[in-house]
Structure formats: C-alpha cells, structure tokens
Amino acid sequence: MLRPVCILVLLTCIALPCHAAQRSAIGTSSADAVLAEYFRAETARLRDRCLTGVKSLEDWQAKRKVYREQLFEMLGLMPLPEKTDLKPVITGKIDHELFTVENIHFQSSPGLYVTGNLYIPKGLEKPAPAILYVCGHGRIKKDGVSYGNKASYQHHPAWFARHGYVCLIIDTLQLGEIEGIHHGTYRYKMWWWNSRGYTSAGAEAWNCIRALDYLQTRKEVDASRFGVTGRSGGGAYSWWISALDDRIKAAVPVAGITDLQNHVVDGCVEGHCDCMYIVNTFGWDYPLVAALVAPRPLLISNSDKDTIFPLDGVARVHQKVRNIYRLYGAEKNLGLNITEGPHKDTQELRIHAFVWFNRFLKDENPLIDKPAVKFFQPEQLKVFKELPADEINTRIHESFVPKSPEPSVPQSSEDWAKQRQELLETLREKSFAGWPTQEQAGPLNIRRVFSAERHGVRLSALDFTSQPHVQLRLYLAHRPGIDRPDKIVLNVLNAQEWTRWLAAMRFGFANELKDEALPSIGHLAADPNENAFENIQNKLKSSKSVLAYVAPRGIGLT
Incomplete structure (x- = not known):
C-alpha cells in the first residue's frame, strides 16, 4: 500500500x-x-527470521508462551471458546473379539457436533494410553449420505485397539456425517474469513481439544499418556493440537507440514484445503508451529515423492526444529521418518507411527507383526440415524470467531485520544502487521x-x-x-x-x-x-x- x-x-x-x-x-x-x-x-x-533469534533455552522459554498465544489467535481461538457440557452420547456398539467400538457424538460447543468411534481393547486391567486419530480428506458417501472419514481411516484405530491402546477417531467438519465447509477461500470465495480471523483449521483444532476433554472422562483411559496422529489433513490437525495442548505426550503428524517456501513460492497452496492454514497475522513460518511441540516426543513423517508436502520443505522444517530440541537436550525425542512413495496412506508410514507410540507411551519395542486392516462396513460405524436439527456445523464459519464489539462512543476528547491510540495500535499489530517498516x-x-x-x-x-x-x-x-x-x-x-x-x-x-x-x-x-x-x-x-x-x-x- x-x-x-x-x-x-x-x-x-x-x-x-x-x-x-x-x-x-x-x-x-x-x-x-x-x-x-x-x-x-x-x-x-x-x-x-523464523526461530533465528533463539540462541538459548532461556530465549525460547521466554518466547514460547507468547508464540502459543499467537497460534491460538491465528486459529481464531483467542479468547478460547467456553468449555461447555460435551453432552456425549453413545448411539451404538460393535463387538470384535479383541476390542469394542462405541459410536459416539459430543458437542465441542453447543450445536457443534463431533462424530466419532471409540475403540477400546478388551481385557484392560488398568487405564491404557489413548490415541486421538484425526482424519484426512477421505470421503465415504453413498446415495448422498456421508458416513464420515472415520470410516475411511478405521484401520488405524483398529490396529491401536488390538495393541492395547484406547483410540478415538473423529470426523472432520467437512467430511463428517454432518457436512460443513472447509474450502471457504479455496472454493467458495469467502474471502471475509481472513478479515474475520476464521479458518477451518481453528474449528478442527477446537474439536481436538474437546476430544481430549472427552477422553479424560473415560475410566479406560490413562490421561497422562495421550498421543495424536493422522495424515494429510489429519497430519495438519495433529500439528495444531500438539502445538496448543501439552496433554499430548507423543505426536506423529504424517504428511501434514512443510514450509512457506513450498506453499507460497513453489505453489503447493494450490493443492491444499483452508484447514491447512492459520490466518498468518504474526508472519510465521511453519517450523515455529513444530517447535511448540518441543521437548515432547515428535516424529515428523512423510514420503519422498509427496507433491503437496515436498521432501525439501519437510527437511527444512526438521532442521530448524532440531535446534530447539537440542536446547532442551532432548534430541532423542525428535525423529524424521521418510518413506518411498507419493502422498498416500501406506503401510510403511503406519509402522513407524506404531513403533513411536510403543516406545514413548508404553516404553516397549515389540516387533510389528500385524498390519493395519479394516474390519467394518461404513454403515456399522455411522453415529446418526437422523442428523440433529440443532446442528451448527454447516454454518459454524459464521459464528466461530465472534464479531468485534462496536466501539463505545467517547465521552470526552481525552477518551477519544486514548481510544484512537488503542485502535491505531491494534490496526498496526493485527490488520497491517504485514506492512514493512520505513x-x-x-x-x-x-x-x-x-x-x-x-x-x-x-x-x-x-x-x-x-x-x-x-x-x-x-x-x-x-x-x-x-x-x-x-x-x-x-x-x-x-x-x-x-x-x-x-x-x-x-x-x-x-x-x-x-x-x-x-x-x-x-x-x-x-x-x-x-x-x-x-x-x-x-x-x-x-x-x-x-x-x-x-x-x-x-x-x-x-
């Protein structure tokens, strides 16, 4: 300008x-x-400028809280929505010889329904570690009825349940049983999302936070051993929740991050959903998101021929984040897993995730001798027979980020001078933070x-x-x-x-x-x-x- x-x-x-x-x-x-x-x-x-000013652990710890607050804001979560009653409901159960599946829904906010399946191992003698599995863009739809992407990714929670983990897999806002909108700017020209400070990434992050709240209510779960994983879109949501919430003790985001060089200069943004992006008010590059996970166990997982999360960008993210783990003396808690292949859910990627969680949530290192396989038809995993009339999923983008209140009318010239200065500072910090200095x-x-x-x-x-x-x-x-x-x-x-x-x-x-x-x-x-x-x-x-x-x-x- x-x-x-x-x-x-x-x-x-x-x-x-x-x-x-x-x-x-x-x-x-x-x-x-x-x-x-x-x-x-x-x-x-x-x-x-990303992380370059961090020279010591003291430098990082002094800035970490501010960075996390900025991330909450850039996801439309500042102030954090009220944690209202989840109103969890179990609508059905599936019995497998090694585990049970509960078809559940809860409300992350009133009317914002989250549908999912809770996989519980049989024969638990004490609370077990729990995995939150967040789904990528895997559509399962028959005759106009959406069964949710939890049905597409069911082989992941089934593997975890067969190996002693409780696993909650949740649908996304876009491809759940209630189909909301992810592609506000990508497809629907809702450019006002940026002005409002809304991104569908924020709604997914909030649903993840509330999913952990729900898991904490379950007697089968050891809430001190939470892990999160998912691929593609689920990889991105794994990053959001891991960066925002210290309850996550181990994370394996798969094909969910690269840097701005790939996104902006190399054009990868053309292949991505709005849910991959923060409203970048504070001018971040993506290694900063990853750094907020430190020093907790983090495996960055990707394949070498992924065209929307290219290898060079993933390597640059890992390199910058490794410096933060070094400051903590926690390099053993950071891993980089690269397998051969395209942007696809592969057995090779899964195995490394399973090994990582066994190591850091169970302190075990057994041979992975069972593949992740699907057991159920989508109809068996469906939560709703009829969609709730009070749902706001389909229009949550209109209310998730509250509108700014109307400014008060100043009662004096002194009031106006103070208000004017506050407004100018807010505009410079938020609306026009991308402007260069003189x-x-x-x-x-x-x-x-x-x-x-x-x-x-x-x-x-x-x-x-x-x-x-x-x-x-x-x-x-x-x-x-x-x-x-x-x-x-x-x-x-x-x-x-x-x-x-x-x-x-x-x-x-x-x-x-x-x-x-x-x-x-x-x-x-x-x-x-x-x-x-x-x-x-x-x-x-x-x-x-x-x-x-x-x-x-x-x-x-x-």
Whole structure:
C-alpha cells in the first residue's frame, strides 16, 4: 500500500520541469511476475527470521508462551471458546473379539457436533494410553449420505485397539456425517474469513481439544499418556493440537507440514484445503508451529515423492526444529521418518507411527507383526440415524470467531485520544502487521514518467517504489499554472473506479495512457469517455486543488 511519506514526497515534485519518459507496456504476465517476486521476497524474509533469534533455552522459554498465544489467535481461538457440557452420547456398539467400538457424538460447543468411534481393547486391567486419530480428506458417501472419514481411516484405530491402546477417531467438519465447509477461500470465495480471523483449521483444532476433554472422562483411559496422529489433513490437525495442548505426550503428524517456501513460492497452496492454514497475522513460518511441540516426543513423517508436502520443505522444517530440541537436550525425542512413495496412506508410514507410540507411551519395542486392516462396513460405524436439527456445523464459519464489539462512543476528547491510540495500535499489530517498516520499505526511487497539458488539464505520472519489488504509479491532475496548491485530494481507486478514471483521462491523454489500457470490466470499458473527462475539467477549472490518483497493487499496472 502507499505510504503516507510517499505521498508528501511525490507531491513536492509537481512543479518540477519534466519530459515524457518511455515505458514498456505492462501486461498481465508482467504484473504476475512482479507479484511472484514480491511473494518470494516476503517468504524469504519470514523464513530468515523464523526461530533465528533463539540462541538459548532461556530465549525460547521466554518466547514460547507468547508464540502459543499467537497460534491460538491465528486459529481464531483467542479468547478460547467456553468449555461447555460435551453432552456425549453413545448411539451404538460393535463387538470384535479383541476390542469394542462405541459410536459416539459430543458437542465441542453447543450445536457443534463431533462424530466419532471409540475403540477400546478388551481385557484392560488398568487405564491404557489413548490415541486421538484425526482424519484426512477421505470421503465415504453413498446415495448422498456421508458416513464420515472415520470410516475411511478405521484401520488405524483398529490396529491401536488390538495393541492395547484406547483410540478415538473423529470426523472432520467437512467430511463428517454432518457436512460443513472447509474450502471457504479455496472454493467458495469467502474471502471475509481472513478479515474475520476464521479458518477451518481453528474449528478442527477446537474439536481436538474437546476430544481430549472427552477422553479424560473415560475410566479406560490413562490421561497422562495421550498421543495424536493422522495424515494429510489429519497430519495438519495433529500439528495444531500438539502445538496448543501439552496433554499430548507423543505426536506423529504424517504428511501434514512443510514450509512457506513450498506453499507460497513453489505453489503447493494450490493443492491444499483452508484447514491447512492459520490466518498468518504474526508472519510465521511453519517450523515455529513444530517447535511448540518441543521437548515432547515428535516424529515428523512423510514420503519422498509427496507433491503437496515436498521432501525439501519437510527437511527444512526438521532442521530448524532440531535446534530447539537440542536446547532442551532432548534430541532423542525428535525423529524424521521418510518413506518411498507419493502422498498416500501406506503401510510403511503406519509402522513407524506404531513403533513411536510403543516406545514413548508404553516404553516397549515389540516387533510389528500385524498390519493395519479394516474390519467394518461404513454403515456399522455411522453415529446418526437422523442428523440433529440443532446442528451448527454447516454454518459454524459464521459464528466461530465472534464479531468485534462496536466501539463505545467517547465521552470526552481525552477518551477519544486514548481510544484512537488503542485502535491505531491494534490496526498496526493485527490488520497491517504485514506492512514493512520505513526502514524495510527502502527508498522511494521516484521517477517521472510523463507530464502533459491538454484541454485545460495538466496530468503528470510518477512511478515510485512502495516497498522492495512493488512499484506503483501516482497520477496528478490540476489546472495549469498552479504554483502552490491549496489542497491535495488523494483518490485510492478500486477496480471499477480505476476503469472509470482511465476512460475519462484517455479522452485527453490517450497517448500518455496507452500503457494503462484495460479490457472491459463488466459493463464498464476503458474506452475514452468525453463526459467523464469534462467533469474532471470542471472540477479543476477554478480550483487550486490537485487531484491525486493511485491504483493499489492488484489494480492498474500491477
């Protein structure tokens, strides 16, 4: 965006003599290249600052609490929702010779239903370690009825139950028996999610927190030995809950993390769901999420040909997180497991997870001699016969993050001064935290592009550097002969306003504005518009004002 100091500097240039400068036409491909370079630079900046200031365990421990609070906020969980009555219900049971399965649901918040299956080993003599299994995007749907992705991933909890673990597997918000929305920005153009501070990752993280609350109520469970695992989307949710909740004592997120270099620069974001992403208010790179798990046992698991969690990014995450484990003297608690293959749930990936939990939750290292296999039909694992009428799963995105309260009306100038300062600080910290500082922004590099006089209007254009890799153009219109303007009116143009303005000014300055020619936008076109130009003429005819126009990045030449 345009910096205030930039406006002041640029406007001092209007009285300088000038000559038209040549500039090559900028098309979509050029603008895209500029944007790509900006993203590369920003990604590198966030990468370089991620965990680099942590030189000692004291450094890390001093920052860890703040980082965790930031993660809660970026998941839409600050303040944390009230932990209301879970209202757990068991709707059915399945008897297997080695374990039982309870079909259950609970409400993580009133009306926000979580459906799942609780696998309980038979013959338990004392409380057992418990695994929370969180599912990836495995849709099971027949004749328009969703059975939940717990049916797709049932072989995992079945293995755990056959080996002495209680395992709760829960459906996701998107692919559960009640089908909510994950793809707000990915598919449905709900860009307001970012403004509201909502991400479907937050709803999944909250459901995980409440799932642990439920497990703590079960007499079969040793709540001091919780583990979590899942792959793909479930890998991501494993990261969220492990980073947020110290009740997790061992974690194996599978194919659920890579760094911003892969996501942004290499384009992996194109293959990912909203549930993979925080609203990155504080400018994190993903190794920071992983670092919050330290010093607890963590196995980062992936395959070498995974195209949406590429190997190089996974290795970079591990390398940075290893430094934090070293500070704790807990390198034995961090592992990196890479198997051969694509983004797929494979036996090789499962075995390493089983070994990890045996080692850290049971202090055992037996031979893994049984594969993970499915035992049940989806119909057997279904929780609801009829979906609850009071569910809010399908619209939770509208209420999960509360709207900000209306600001109070100040009762005095002192009240207003205080409120104004608080609002400005919040805007700088939250809404515009990604803006560069004056030092980071660098010099303006002002360059006059052209200045011409036609039909009683002088139009000048100045290019300037808003921040590294971002060049914008400012246009100044006034009547000829003004030495000192009495007023400068800055117009920041949206897409439609830019097209209207261009149509007006091209009537008098078609040659100078040839680079700025645009295609039609809806019913608007960039063809010269004499009437609109006359309106600008009339505004300037007897005025000493300067009309300044700027099209922010993404509009106009960028």
